[in-house]
Amino acid sequence: MQRVFWRIMQHMRNASMKKTFNNAIITGGSSGIGLALAKQLASEGANICLLARDEEKLAQTQQEVQSLSIRKCQKVTTLSCDIRDYAALDQALNNWLSDNEYPDLVINSAGVTYPGYFQDLELSTFRWLMEINYFGTLHVCKYIVPGMIDRGYGTIINISSQAGFFGIIGYTGYTASKFAVRGFSDALRSELKPLGVQVSVVFPPDTETPQLAFEEPLKPFETKEVAGTLHPMSAEDVASETLRAARKGKYLIIPGFGGKFLYKLMGIMGNFTFTVIDWLIQKAKKKMNSKM
Template sequence: LGPPALLITCAGIAQPGHFQDIPIDVFETTMAVNYFGTLYSIRAVCKSMVERQQGTILVVSSIAGLIGVYGYSPYCPSKFAVRGLAETLRAELKPSGIQVSIAYPPDTDTPQLAAEAKTKPLATQRISAMAKPWSADAVAQAILKGVQRRDFMITPGFETTLIGKMHSLLAPLSNRYFDSIIAKALAETQHPNQ
């Protein structure tokens, strides 16, 4: 068989909720799986790729690796960490002929997303409802096209691409917009009869 020419890391668990209500072990487990699972996988193949001066590493993050999402305080930082790792490795491994790509898929219709729905705060539900989840096949096809084009940053769909390209510029506007959605949801939660 020989050493791998392509590594795809797609580790991801999420347990949404309110920051102060989520047990600290959820934060630790989320970082262990999402970030360290990615890191350990890359470490396992990196040396052989560098020795051969070729290979492709695809790191799957999330749109939540670009923007902080209400209710995802364990998940977002883990995906931001994956982003930092991919950006660093792109620079370090490019001189060795290794292509590093990072994908930021939108919500994807999987059993994991269905499980998350059980603990999402109302504000998070409202934010999630703004975009229809993608099928896993559609996400996979978009990501593989990006890898074939040797893109570093792969953002399936218009919304994800817009956030990916403009998140720093749009942050003040999107923060205000999401703040209004969150405020309405919190008002409904605190005063359900009004």
């Protein structure tokens, strides 16, 4: 009994200890949630590597993040690379690691979306979404995980979406790619936790980012109606909740009250959830038809 009590106390003490991240690689770090995460980590003293495709944007972002550094020797570096190309990613990270410390934190934040009715989307769009959102995440993990296993520690944060636990009308391509990130993260967590490597998966709601501004005009009418009453979170708030939860060792990270409520509600309501969604969509269609 005494031994059991000691183990419980030890677990509680470990859970209360916050992790300090010293060296982070962030994909999609030049904008949106990735940039917000980079800024917060830089302001806490971490060395940051921003990985994205646009070199010009990376250069601007590097200066922005570097200005938040709190240590003289703190580094903010950049890597211009397409995460869909594993060979190119492998070479870029090999070169980068020759001059930098191995990361104790990797955040897979690179992602794209393209809403529209299923029958209107090209097959190439589905492949594009899957290649960046899922395979991009997979490629980075494939490179990084062996080194983390060798060291016996590390944290991987994969950014999914609320569309990664709940399918949304008008997002068949995006939803599939984000469900893939969730499933991959579930399995990866089970493999890596006994080896000392933490995996977390994040389900942000609509977030105030350039990507949200891009997709808004493309959303089907029903999508806007069903989600129209929800206010997007700021990227900074999503980043803060994400890092706070990851430091506590949480696996499922759902920023914002609305997302947490929806996740729990689905567990309670089961199939009735879809009855409610059907009603909302039918209501939206009637409204759309009345405007024609």
